Amino acid sequence: MENIMSISGKVKYPITLEPGVWIFDDRRIDLTTYFSNKKEDSNSVEAYTKAVSKHWDREIMEGAIFPPTLKTEKKFEKEKVLTGTFGIPFMPFLLNAEPASDASTLVVQTTNGEYEFTLEKAYGFILGFSINGKPLTSDGPVHVYNGDGTNQENPIKNVTGFTLK
Template identity: 30%
Template sequence: MNDVILITGNVAFQINLDPTIWIFDDRRFDMQERFGVNGLGMELAPFLEHAQPKPDAAKVVIHQQDGSKTVVPLKMARKAVLQFARDGKPIRPNGPALFYFGDGSNKENPIGAITRLEVV
């Protein structure tokens, strides 16, 4: 399993995310506070902005290890959270991170096994 998630596509800069090092990032937060689930999370927005989506970008395609794809509006992706740890350990299986919509609507079934976030 690869621990890196790529941000690619209609962006100025391709970004390589390594959720295994986010434990040291001051922007992390307790998932219990927002979603009532055990673990630590990071907001996706700063990483998306660092990639600089081009003005005509409208969606994010979430690519998963099994070949599945989920398409979400870029606006929703900017409010998303990636859970990177549970019980102080990296997300396994289905890691390296789990994708939660900002409103928590998929907290019972977050999107996992993410390999790439393709901005289109």
């Protein structure tokens, strides 16, 4: 139960977070490359359309039967999940909690104290939840990174919860 955190305070729906299941979430990001890659503003519909188009083209060229290369790619993805360093954007969780109209501050609660941020800055947070395929047990369950990577070498650790004020 020590890995369970919550988003509470001035929200319509208090939310419980369990980082152990995020490894299966499609929104997970690779933290080893996320902050070093150039950010591209892309439309999610456009990205989806390109992905579907690429898949369709592949089926036309190679057929619907999985060629050996596709099987190898799936094996590589499974291996990456077991050994990767991952995080997940915090924004979807905040949006699902539906902050009150007068909420302006997010307090990150840790075993070492509290950190206050504007709600706008909090929308950009990335929650790191695994390093080298292992959950963050000693100083976790999550590490909080600024979306721009300014605290990449020194994230907020030992997080116990989030409260909106």
